[in-house]
C-alpha cells in the first residue's frame with residue numbers, strides 16, 4: 229500500500245469517526261434543519277432579518293430547535309416558558325467563548341462575560357450597591373434623571389427650528405446617569421472628554437455587531453477585511469475606555485473615605501476590597517481589573533439599550549397622537565403643571581407604564597437576547613446538551629406570539645391594563661429584560677429612566693408636539 233493511500237485512509241477514518249461522533253451528539257439535541265459541511269445552518273439564515281428567519285424556523289421545527297453555526301451547536305428557545313425553565317438554572321447561565329465577550333472584558337471578566345463564582349460575586353455585589361445608590365433612593369434618582377431629561381427638553385427648545393438627531397443628546401443623558409452612579413460625576417455635552425468617550429462606546433457597539441457570526445470562529449475574521457478592521461477598532465477603543473476607568477479608580481483610591489461613606493460604585497467596590505483584606509480574606513473575584521470591567525459593563529449594557537428604547541417611545545408617540553392625548557391627560561391629572569413628574573407618581577400612572585411596556589414589547593430591542601452557554605454536560609427536558617452548547621432566546625418570537633398577544637403587531641397599551649384600568653403585573657411572554665439567573669441587572673434603573681424621560685417630555689408637550697411631528701424622519 230502506498231504512503232498516499234495510507235494517509236488518505238487515515239483521513240477518511242478520522243472524518244468518519246468525527247461524523248459519527250457529531251451525529252451521536254446531534255441525535256440527543258432538539259431537532260433542527262440539516263446544515264452544510266463546515267458552515268452548518270448559516271446559508272439558511274441569510275436573506276432577511278435574522279429574527280424573522282428564526283421565527284419562521286420555529287413554525288417548522290417547534291419552540292426549541294438546534295442550529296449549527298460553524299462548529300457550534302446553537303439551541304433556540306422561542307417561548308417564554310422555555311426561556312424561564314432553561315435560563316432559571318445555573319448550568320445554563322454560562323457565556324459562550326465569543327470574540328465580543330472577550331474583547332469587552334479583557335478575557336472573561338466582569339459581569340456580562342464571566343461565569344461561575346466570578347460572575348455571581350460581582351453580579352450580587354453590583355446589584356446591592358446600585359440598589360443602595362440609586363434604585364432604592366427615589367429622591368436622589370429622581371433629580372438625577374430629571375436633570376438629564378430637562379437638559380434634553382432645553383436642547384429641543386433651543387433648536388426647535390432645525391431638524392435634529394437627538395440620539396447623541398439622549399445618549400449623553402443616559403451616560404451621565406451611569407457616570408453619576410459609577411463615579412459621582414457628570415459631564416456637559418460639549419466636554420471633549422465626554423464626546424470622545426461617547427463616540428468610542430458607540431463605535432464599540434456597532435463594530436461588535438459587524439463582526440457578527442465570526443464571533444464563533446475568530447480565525448476567520450482575518451478572511452474578511454471589514455470584520456478584521458472592526459475587531460481591531462474594538463480592541464483599540466476598549467483599551468482607551470478601560471484606561472479612563474483605571475484613572476477614575478486611581479483617583480478614587482487616593483480619596484477613599486476612611487470610615488465608610490462611599491459616594492459611588494467605585495468607592496463601594498474599593499471599600500469592599502479593603503474590608504476583605506482587613507478580615508484576612510482572599511477573594512480573587514474582587515480586584516481592580518474586575519472593577520474596571522464591571523464599570524464598563526454597566527455602560528455597555530445600560531446606555532444604548534435605554535436611549536434607543538426612549539427613541540422608540542418618542543416614535544410611537546409621534547405615530548399615535550391619540551395616545552399622546554391619553555398620556556397627557558394622565559399627567560395633568562396626577563402631576564399637574566406646578567411640579568415635575570417624579571418616580572413617586574409611577575403607581576398612579578398605569579397608562580404611562582402600559583405605554584412604555586407596549587413600546588418595549590414591539591420595539592424588541594434585543595430580539596435574540598444575549599447568548600448563554602451550558603457550563604457542563606447536562607441532561608434536561610429530554611435532551612442531552614454537551615458543555616459549551618450555545619443558547620439563544622428568541623424574544624422577538626415571544627413578543628409576537630398570538631397565543632399571548634392577540635393581533636400582535638398592533639400597538640395597543642391597553643393590553644397591559646386590567647378592565648378597571650390598573651396595570652397588569654403578571655404578564656407571561658413579556659421579557660424585554662430576559663428571564664432567569666442572568667436577567668438584566670439594570671431593569672429597575674431602566675424602567676425608572678424610561679418613565680421619567682417619557683413623562684418629562686410629555687410635560688413639555690405643548691411646546692414639543694409640533695417639533696416632534698414635523699421632524700419625524702430626522703432622528704430615527
Ligand code: HEM
Nearest residue numbers: 339340529530533534537594598661662666668669670674
Ligand atoms: C431598556 C433598557 C434595557 C434593556 C432592554 C436591557 C436588556 C437586557 C437583556 C436582554 C440582558 C441579557 C440577559 C441575559 O443574558 O439573558 C441584559 C443584561 C444586562 N443588563 Fe440590561 N437592559 C437594559 C438596561 C440596562 C441598564 C440601565 C443597566 C445598568 C446600568 C443594565 C445592565 C445589564 C447587565 C450588567 C447585564 C448582564 C447581566 C449578567 O450577565 O448577569 N441593563 N439586559
